[in-house]
Amino acid sequence: MYVGRFAPSPTGLLHIGSLLTAVASYLDARSRHGRWLVRMEDLDPPREMPGASTAILSTLEAFALHWDGEVVYQSKRHHLYAAALAQLRAHELVYPCYCSRKTVQAEAQGMGVDGVIYSGRCASLGADTHLCTNKTPAWRLRVGAELICFQDAIQGWQQQYLAGDVGDFVLLRADGFWAYQLAVVVDDAAQGVNHVVRGQDLLVSTPRQIYLQQLLGLPQLNYAHLPLLTNTLGQKWSKQTQAPALDLRKREALLRQVLVYLGLPQAPQVDSMADLLGWAVQHWQLGRVSRQAIVTV
Structure with missing residues (x-):
């Protein structure tokens, strides 16, 4: 249906x-x-x-x-979004990011389709780094060389190279608020x-x-x-x-x-x-x- x-x-x-x-x-x-x-x-x-x-x-x-x-x-x-984030963490697909907005802007790898592209400064940190600091991190999703393609019923064929057009993006903000991208995916499925x-x-x-x-x-x-x-x-x-x-x-x-x-x-x-x-x-x-x-x- x-x-x-x-x-x-x-x-x-x-x-x-x-x-x-x-x-x-x-x-x-x-x-x-x-x-x-x-x-x-x-x-x-x-x-x-x-x-x-x-x-x-x-x-x-x-x-x-x-x-x-x-x-x-x-x-x-919130419990549904937390469960999805935990699933991604279990597969090491996300990482904590401690960068301030100023740092993100200063070190950006150019402009993407939806703002600046994150430099990846925190991408090599361990998933449990947040346990060793008093600062609350944001959580970013790793993106690789994926080319995402789909057929839009109105706009036609679409494709986007995530690494070059978006970069690693936030799923949970440092202020504790869930990002739209994760919440909408979880809710639509549920x-x-x-x-x-x-x-x-x-x-x-x-x-x-x-x-x-x-x-x-x-x-x-x-x-x-x-x-x-x-x-x-x-x-x-x-x-x-x-x-x-x-x-x-x-x-x-x-x-x-x-x-x-x-x-x-x-x-x-x-x-x-x-x-x-x-x-x-x-x-x-x-x-x-x-x-x-x-x-x-």
């Missing part, structure tokens, strides 16, 4: 870009008679907005985006997710997640990365670019706007949001979704 999901971070309220992702993932799941889950990725408390989780769920319900099962909160799943529809900004993260799936003996998922919605300056709509929160008084107009962005034909007049979504499910075709960024106003 198809199992998809929408996994927002409660660092702010949903905006038009969030709605695009939620609607696309919902339509893809429902059009294939699958399940659609909601997971709250609340692993970074300092960045979270009080009340955002509740507001996000209320907004989804206002758009008739009803999910299956209970909402999963990553903040309650929830039985097998199809991921999300924004193109996460396309560069996918090879790291596939690599982790391989190391942990987990199935590889099917991925589809949506075009980014940008403002007139070419910036992705996000909390950082002051994307306005969705105005629920205009929810039908907003939903119709998103359906156009997703390549659907003009929707007929309907009696409810649920009817509009039902029509969209019947007319959904992933192949109609554009690869290119979409400028909104």
